[in-house]
Amino acid sequence: MHRVAIAQGHRRGVEVGDGVVVHEDKDVPPHPALVVEEAVPEAREAGLERRHHLREGRRVQLHGVLAPRVRAERVGDRDLHPGRAGRTGRDFKVRPKAIRRALHPCAVSRYSRQEILPQIGKAGQEALRRSRVTVVGLGAIGSVTAALLGRAGVGHLRLIDRDVVEISNLQRQALFTEADVDRPKAVVARERLAAVNSEVAVEALAKDVNPANAEDLLAGAGLVLDGTDNMETRLLLNDVSLKARVPWVYAGAVATRGMVLAIVPGRTACFRCLVHDVPPPGTLETCDTAGILNAASSAVASMQATEALRLLLGEPASGRLLLYEAWTQELQRLKLARRADCPACGLGRYEFLERRGAEVIVGLCGRNAMSVDPVRSEAISLEAVAGKLGKVARLRGADGILIAEIDRYTITLFVDGRAVIKGTEDPAVARSVYARYIGS
Numbered sequence: 001m002h003r004v005a006i007a008q009g010h011r012r013g014v015e016v017g018d019g020v021v022v023h024e025d026k027d028v029p030p031h032p033a034l035v036v037e038e039a040v041p042e043a044r045e046a047g048l049e050r051r052h053h054l055r056e057g058r059r060v061q062l063h064g065v066l067a068p069r070v071r072a073e074r075v076g077d078r079d080l081h082p083g084r085a086g087r088t089g090r091d092f093k094v095r096p097k098a099i100r101r102a103l104h105p106c107a108v109s110r111y112s113r114q115e116i117l118p119q120i121g122k123a124g125q126e127a128l129r130r131s132r133v134t135v136v137g138l139g140a141i142g143s144v145t146a147a148l149l150g151r152a153g154v155g156h157l158r159l160i161d162r163d164v165v166e167i168s169n170l171q172r173q174a175l176f177t178e179a180d181v182d183r184p185k186a187v188v189a190r191e192r193l194a195a196v197n198s199e200v201a202v203e204a205l206a207k208d209v210n211p212a213n214a215e216d217l218l219a220g221a222g223l224v225l226d227g228t229d230n231m232e233t234r235l236l237l238n239d240v241s242l243k244a245r246v247p248w249v250y251a252g253a254v255a256t257r258g259m260v261l262a263i264v265p266g267r268t269a270c271f272r273c274l275v276h277d278v279p280p281p282g283t284l285e286t287c288d289t290a291g292i293l294n295a296a297s298s299a300v301a302s303m304q305a306t307e308a309l310r311l312l313l314g315e316p317a318s319g320r321l322l323l324y325e326a327w328t329q330e331l332q333r334l335k336l337a338r339r340a341d342c343p344a345c346g347l348g349r350y351e352f353l354e355r356r357g358a359e360v361i362v363g364l365c366g367r368n369a370m371s372v373d374p375v376r377s378e379a380i381s382l383e384a385v386a387g388k389l390g391k392v393a394r395l396r397g398a399d400g401i402l403i404a405e406i407d408r409y410t411i412t413l414f415v416d417g418r419a420v421i422k423g424t425e426d427p428a429v430a431r432s433v434y435a436r437y438i439g440s
């Protein structure tokens with residue numbers, strides 16, 4: 001670390017030793033704001049500004065209008081480029097980001113409150129800075145988890161989400177505002193996190209994760225976090241993570257409850273040990289049909305973020321499924337055994353990853369509609385789906401189909417699970433509407 005005097009608006013800093021007194025011209029009483037350090041044996045000043053003169057020895061005098069805005073801050077080696085050698089000292093070009101950070105009142109203490117924690121410390125903070133985390137899905141859980149990790153200083157975040165912000169998201173998705181409606185969530189999330197913590201590199205991908213692209217999208221991640229809204233994508237994340245031997249953390253919340261499971265390939269049970277297959281459409285509740293308490297989803301996101309930070313800091317995974325009921329504030333921790341006959345972690349068969357192209361989504365020409373076909377063998381219960389959608393949709397039905405009007409979409413659901421979604425020509429939107437209202 002270097003202690004460097006930096007003037008606002010300048011790209012140069014001057015290394016100062018401990019104990020330097022920086023004040024204005026000797027004819028002017030010292031300005032309190034210029035007293036950078038009171039008890040310092042050595043000073044180095046050059047190139048801040050021509051008006052600033054270096055005086056060898058124990059005191060540095062700065063004068064001119066910029067002087068009141070000089071601060072001494074600690075900056076790391078990577079923030080400095082060597083400048084020209086001064087006659088009497090060393091000056092540096094300082095990265096603009098480091099200057100902004102240094103001039104910010106809280107700059108030196110961004111992580112101080114978590115570095116105090118014995119579980120993290122300075123070494124842990126550095127480990128977080130070197131970490132690469134991919135968050136898939138930026139809804140009630142993913143957006144909150146991404147924000148927590150970005151604020152905690154995880155060095156690289158890749159944020160993936162196929163959806164745009166909707167007004168109904170704002171009740172719980174704390175990264176977004178009314179002005180973001182109809183903008184891609186990934187892009188908005190990147191902007192927000194960059195504004196919160198410019199030290200974090202954030203990548204935004206407005207994409208649907210499917211078997212054809214999942215390995216590419218998750219490549220390079222040291223940890224994957226589940227913010228998705230459907231079991232099929234989770235089983236896909238499980239396959240990709242097991243195959244690449246990358247840990248991931250499942251999290252889901254609906255109504256007033258949620259679940260979290262940290263999965264470390266080769267050590268803990270995997271997601272498929274817990275959920276053997278994609279449940280038939282319509283059997284699971286979703287936030288869009290059963291609702292969601294914002295405090296519940298935020299709590300589950302915090303639990304997921306905690307598991308993520310633990311894994312990034314080298315803690316062993318507990319192998320326990322965390323079940324949280326927010327309304328009654330009850331937490332259960334269930335030991336989850338690995339299944340020897342688990343197709344994924346037991347037998348090494350990555351069936352959801354290998355389903356490339358199995359789910360067919362095609363546009364219906366000229367109708368502003370998409371057909372979504374999850375390609376499954378068993379029939380679904382249209383009655384059960386109607387029961388769940390009753391509160392949020394206008395329903396009508398006939399032989400073997402159920403028609404639901406929700407928001408600006410009309411979903412026509414067939415007994416084999418296929419649906420036609422009118423109101424979009426975007427495959428990702430169609431898939432999303434299917435996942436939200438029919439569930440998979």
Ligand SMILES: [Zn+2]
Binds near residue numbers: 269273338345
């Ligand atoms: Zn398994």
